[in-house]
Amino acid sequence: MAEQTDARHADPGTDEVPDFDADPVAATIGTPISDELRAGRFSPSDSAYDYLRGTAGEEQVQMDADERRFIRRRSLKLLAHLSQGVRAKLLLTVACVLIAQAAQASTPMIIAWAIDWGLPRMTEGEMIGMWLPGSAYVVAALTAGLLIMAYTRMTASVSQQMLFTLRGEVFRQTQQLSLDFHEEYTSGKVISRQTSDLESLRELLDGGINSLVQGVMFMTFTAISIWIMDWRSGLLLLAVAVPIGFLGRWYQLRSEVAYRQTRISSARMIVHFVETMTGIRAVQAFRRETARSRQYRRLAGAYRDDMVHSLGLFGILQPTLMALGNLTVTAVLVWGGFRVLSGDLDVGILVALLLATKRVFQPLDMIAMFYNSLQSATAALEKVSGLLEEQPTIEEAEEPEHLDSCAGEVRFADAAFRYTEDGPTVLGPLDLHIPAGQTVAVVGTTGAGKSTLVKLLARFYDVSSGSLKLDDVDLRELALDDHHRHVAMVTQEAFLFSGSIRDNIALGRPDADEEEIVEAAWTVGAHEFIASLPEGYDTDVSSRGGRLSAGQRQLISFARAFLADPAVLILDEATSSLDLPSEQLVQQGLQKLLGHRTALIIAHRLSTVTIADRVLVVDHGQIVEDGSPDELIAAGGYFSRLHAAWETSMTS
């Protein structure tokens, strides 16, 4: 069963993860993105494209024009929303870029002015011919320099702020999404969204947008200056814009598909990497290193090929643009030269025209680069906005009922469950009443439905039909906070977060004081071994010295659950066998933990079953035996055979 369950009692504000609800910087950003997305405000409402909503269309590489428009609208709205808190700064940045680029583009005109107006005056001894154009040049250069400095800093702050918001939102969203989403989407894909996709966006926001606005403005102003100096050369420039437009469109269509493909292959590679690392014990135990490496090389190879392909497209775009630029400069030079000879054009203007024409194409390089990172970031944004659009299947009821105190009575009434709408019914329909305070052991063959039964009570899923009630309140109507407070789960893994033993126990109740933490550890029998560690409760569980045995980890998770003090306890017992002393220790801890609570335990040990008040045998999603351990042994069914087998294994 999943480890996320232990995090249910974690206080989101106590670890290194920023608490977005309390963070003043994040608060300036406005409504959290995911809520907006969930409200359906980011995607067009047209249900014809439902197959592209959320993460559903993530693997689709080829898209028609309508599909592209649908996805793009979602991405753009996300960007617009991200920019909400920083719009004033963004506008100021654009104003600075405009003025700086106008100042830069004016320099060839100043040179033309200096040659055609200033030089003749200087030869006649009028120094104004030098001072005036000279001063104008210095003012233009200084203005451009200072403003470039200002907008470079502002862009960095705007883009980092937007990414900060997005990072937090992706993290928050992935934590909020229900378990069924995570079971399908895998943590590798989430990691790929949070790392490589956000990195693509960073590249675009950090440098790309800057280059685009700067480049476009510079080109526009330079083109205007060319028109002002000589409209015929301006026409020539316009003619060259036609093939450039076609080239741009060609690149756009191809690179969009190519970059979408790179996002997919990059995610596959990361998924494989994360799976191998999280399953490293199994990989090494089954000697799968070579096979996993081979598979990783194949995926990394596919990513390399996709990247080479998309960069190859850029390799065609960039030199072609440069060649077109150089051809235009040659045309201006040859044509302008003849016109100077015929007295149709001043020399100063020709020099300025050549300078300007050469410079008008310079930003194309930058813009092409921008386009490259734009395509990569667009593909990333498609995926990230899809993830943010996902809705948790378990949500707070509109008017939730509250349970201030809870006795712990559980009732399944005609309850049935299937994982997918069209999938098979894996549990029920069944009726089951567990009175408050009863300890129930659940046993059965693998795949029988034991985990499903307890997952429903932990509300990882809701029943597909019938009802499941806690103290007579339907879980779907019960406030989520109250459910989390009254129902706790201890998972097989006994997952410990990096940090001290104290912090790990305190996850059960973050406001607990030292005395309560020690008391919880003492009650479940964990205090002795914790106190014997050199750093006691301060021992870092992820450090070498703090490495704990399976039994010790279980005791810590018991202490955590004891501190949380839920009315209902769900326990998925670890299947791994402990040595006898550890088993006894864990068993004693378990008994203390159970106390007078209602408990549902997926039991893998005979010792656990014997302390239960009642045993349920689950088979093919139905409860086929139900009674006290003694009754079931006497009945001679599945449980009695299992019991006999356990006893034999204990004595052999």
Ligand SMILES: Nc1ncnc2c1ncn2[C@@H]1O[C@H](COP(=O)(O)OP(=O)(O)OP(=O)(O)O)[C@@H](O)[C@H]1O
């Ligand atoms: N996320 C899921 N999506 C679809 N089917 C699932 C999912 N999880 C479990 N199932 C199916 O539901 C059935 C019951 O599974 P469940 O995990 O509840 O069994 P179990 O009794 O806990 O088994 P085990 O002892 O092996 O953990 C099985 O047929 C299983 O294949």
